[in-house]
Amino acid sequence: MTKLAGIPFEEVLKQPGDADARAEILLLSPSILVPCLTYEDIKVWDTLAIGEFLNEIAPQAGLLPKDRVQRAHCRAISGEMHSGFTALRAALPMNIKAHFPKFKIWSKAQADIERIVAIWRECLSTYGGPYLFGKTFCIADAMYAPVVTRFMTYDVQLDAACSAYAQKVLAHKAVVEWIADAKLEEDEIEELEVEF
Numbered sequence: 001m002t003k004l005a006g007i008p009f010e011e012v013l014k015q016p017g018d019a020d021a022r023a024e025i026l027l028l029s030p031s032i033l034v035p036c037l038t039y040e041d042i043k044v045w046d047t048l049a050i051g052e053f054l055n056e057i058a059p060q061a062g063l064l065p066k067d068r069v070q071r072a073h074c075r076a077i078s079g080e081m082h083s084g085f086t087a088l089r090a091a092l093p094m095n096i097k098a099h100f101p102k103f104k105i106w107s108k109a110q111a112d113i114e115r116i117v118a119i120w121r122e123c124l125s126t127y128g129g130p131y132l133f134g135k136t137f138c139i140a141d142a143m144y145a146p147v148v149t150r151f152m153t154y155d156v157q158l159d160a161a162c163s164a165y166a167q168k169v170l171a172h173k174a175v176v177e178w179i180a181d182a183k184l185e186e187d188e189i190e191e192l193e194v195e196f
Contacts, residue, residue: 001051001142002037003174005058009037013185048075048082051139062136074133074140077119081143088112092150096182103154113156116147120162129161130168137172145175 002009036045037053044053055063065071087108105113123132123140132140148166151158158166169175 001054001063001139003177004063004137004142005054005061007039007054007058047143048078048139051078051142055139063139065133065136065138070127070133073123074138077123077132078140078143080119081116081140081147085112085116085147088116088147088150092154092156094146094150095153096149096179098153099155100153101155103156105154105156113151116144117158117162120144120165121159124161124165129165131165137169137174141169141172142174145169145172145178148175149179 035047035050036043037050039053039057042053044050051063054061065074087106091106091109092103120132124130127134131137132144148169150156151166152170170179
């Protein structure tokens with residue numbers, strides 16, 4: 001979202017498992033959650049709050065739709081992504097470096113997938129695509145980009161419209177850079193390499 005806002009930034013990576021790093025994260029983010037944005041001595045440590053803040057300081061970037069009804073819808077589906085889909089997160093952990101063809105998906109995770117696909121179909125149909133709220137990649141697309149990568153990692157089958165949307169997200173410049181940077185990270189999380 002920071003790239004979308006056009007605001008120069010420096011990314012600081014921290015390893016949460018290390019006690020010293022946890023102490024440092026606590027100094028950076030009162031909730032000890034990441035990401036945390038520091039902008040002119042203002043700390044914002046919640047992803048949705050970061051998106052809203054970036055929209056305030058860079059409204060020209062179009063992080064949220066201009067139309068009030070669309071903006072409310074965008075906030076609602078972004079919030080649903082932010083606080084929901086726990087079965088999907090547990091069963092299909094984020095792992096950009098891996099690919100598991102024909103991965104067996106648990107029923108609770110499948111229910112989350114079906115809800116996500118329903119959101120995508122509704123938005124693409126209502127707003128005409130190619131992104132969830134039309135021609136501009138916005139906060140909602142940024143919030144669902146990690147899901148797109150999970151769908152690719154775990155070989156989740158999508159209909160034509162959702163597949164085209166997923167490919168459009170993966171081709172977005174900011175997402176391409178994000179994935180490339182993630183693949184360069186040396187740290188491996190052992191649990192994510194296990195095939196279930």
